[in-house]
Amino acid sequence: xxxxxxxxxxxxxxxxxxxxxxxxxxxxxxxxxxxxxxxxxxxxxxxxxxxxxxxxxxxxxxxxxxxxxxxxxxxxxxxxxxxxxxxxxxxxxxxxxxxxxxxxxxxxxxxxxxxxxxxxxxxxxxxxxxxxxxxxxxxxxxxxxxxxxxxxxxxxxxxxxxxxxxxxxxxxxxxxxxxxxxxxxxxxxxxxxxxxxxxxxxxxxxxxxxxxxxxxxxxx
Amino acid sequence: xxxxxxxxxxxxxxxxxxxxxxxxxxxxxxxxxxxxxxxxxxxxxxxxxxxxxxxxxxxxxxxxxxxxxxxxxxxxxxxxxxxxxxxxxxxxxxxxxxxxxxxxxxxxxxxxxxxxxxxxxxxxxxxxxxxxxxxxxxxxxxxxxxxxxxxxxxxxxxxxxxxxxxxxxxxxxxxxxxx
Numbered sequence: 001x002x003x004x005x006x007x008x009x010x011x012x013x014x015x016x017x018x019x020x021x022x023x024x025x026x027x028x029x030x031x032x033x034x035x036x037x038x039x040x041x042x043x044x045x046x047x048x049x050x051x052x053x054x055x056x057x058x059x060x061x062x063x064x065x066x067x068x069x070x071x072x073x074x075x076x077x078x079x080x081x082x083x084x085x086x087x088x089x090x091x092x093x094x095x096x097x098x099x100x101x102x103x104x105x106x107x108x109x110x111x112x113x114x115x116x117x118x119x120x121x122x123x124x125x126x127x128x129x130x131x132x133x134x135x136x137x138x139x140x141x142x143x144x145x146x147x148x149x150x151x152x153x154x155x156x157x158x159x160x161x162x163x164x165x166x167x168x169x170x171x172x173x174x175x176x177x178x179x180x181x182x183x184x185x186x187x188x189x190x191x192x193x194x195x196x197x198x199x200x201x202x203x204x205x206x207x208x209x210x211x212x213x214x215x216x217x218x219x220x
Numbered sequence: 221x222x223x224x225x226x227x228x229x230x231x232x233x234x235x236x237x238x239x240x241x242x243x244x245x246x247x248x249x250x251x252x253x254x255x256x257x258x259x260x261x262x263x264x265x266x267x268x269x270x271x272x273x274x275x276x277x278x279x280x281x282x283x284x285x286x287x288x289x290x291x292x293x294x295x296x297x298x299x300x301x302x303x304x305x306x307x308x309x310x311x312x313x314x315x316x317x318x319x320x321x322x323x324x325x326x327x328x329x330x331x332x333x334x335x336x337x338x339x340x341x342x343x344x345x346x347x348x349x350x351x352x353x354x355x356x357x358x359x360x361x362x363x364x365x366x367x368x369x370x371x372x373x374x375x376x377x378x379x380x381x382x383x384x385x386x387x388x389x390x391x392x393x394x395x396x397x398x399x
Contacts, residue, residue, distance in 0.1 A: 017391045017394040018395060020391055023316075024387055024388050027317070027384065040298065043291050048283070131279060143277065150283045153283075
């Protein structure tokens with residue numbers, strides 16, 4: 001049976017047209033907006049194992065809970081990755097961080113962790129430069145954007161620590177990063193110009209790693 | 221021909237009710253399936269994405285790729301969740317609005333048109349989220365969204381919006397004629 005021919009099948013009295021109109025207006029307001037916007041939710045980038053472990057370590061050091069920090073370092077993803085990349089890092093970095101945690105030397109432990117995270121960001125910038133030189137022209141902007149996001153995720157963790165120790169390098173990295181972002185996020189991207197700021201980032205971060213390693217050797 | 225105002229509510233046609241209830245049933249099944257097959261679904265989506273690195277812009281560097289994969293998997297899960305939520309909501313909206321149309325439409329022709337638009341639009345729109353989720357592993361987040369928009373969200377969502385405003389127009393006319 002359709003609505004055209006059906007008899008009255010319910011017994012309750014309908015509300016007035018005005019009431020129904022108000023209800024419809026509410027429904028339209030609630031549903032029309034998602035229809036136009038095609039609401040698909042929001043995505044917030046999450047920490048990976050290394051950045052999460054770094055933050056845990058940092059908070060433990062700030063709270064001067066060195067036994068907690070030592071356990072987090074010994075068992076965490078950061079140390080695992082640090083050991084896996086030991087060949088490309090300053091010699092003795094792992095031992096240095098562990099010794100600093102052992103003797104409760106927060107600044108020295110923080111410096112060691114900073115060097116590692118800066119090295120991660122530098123290696124990503126190097127890889128981005130390498131891939132951009134080999135990528136087809138139409139893929140460069142997308143590749144560059146993804147690498148820049150990854151570089152910033154790491155560098156952002158240690159920006160404050162780098163600024164405290166080498167303000168010029170930190171400024172160089174931030175300016176180069178802004179410039180690089182401009183090349184890939186502009187209305188007309190210019191990814192072919194991306195390699196120059198990436199090289200400046202690599203140069204500045206390499207300087208931070210070397211300077212921190214030298215100061216660690218002097219202190220020891 | 222204009223019919224007089226009905227002193228009582230009229231039920232929507234049985235096919236419209238059936239579609240609405242089916243939609244709500246699908247919403248409940250999808251909600252249960254998301255929980256029961258969460259791992260399998262994520263594994264399938266991940267495998268499908270890894271088989272298409274160029275579609276997703278994977279570059280072979282863990283620090284870059286893990287974020288791309290995480291976003292795509294989050295969106296995939298979000299698409300399924302949004303289908304579940306919208307299907308539940310739109311099922312109810314179909315019942316409610318087709319009842320209003322059945323009661324207040326001025327002629328049988330108007331009633332048929334309004335009920336058809338509200339039912340088809342309301343049932344089709346949530347399916348867009350399912351289509352989007354299914355397309356993400358094959359076409360990527362943005363391309364999948366573009367396809368879902370043109371294939372489902374715009375036509376069916378548009379039908380619902382048009383029907384809603386027609387219904388508002390019908391009620392305004394009714395108010396004016398009563399006043």
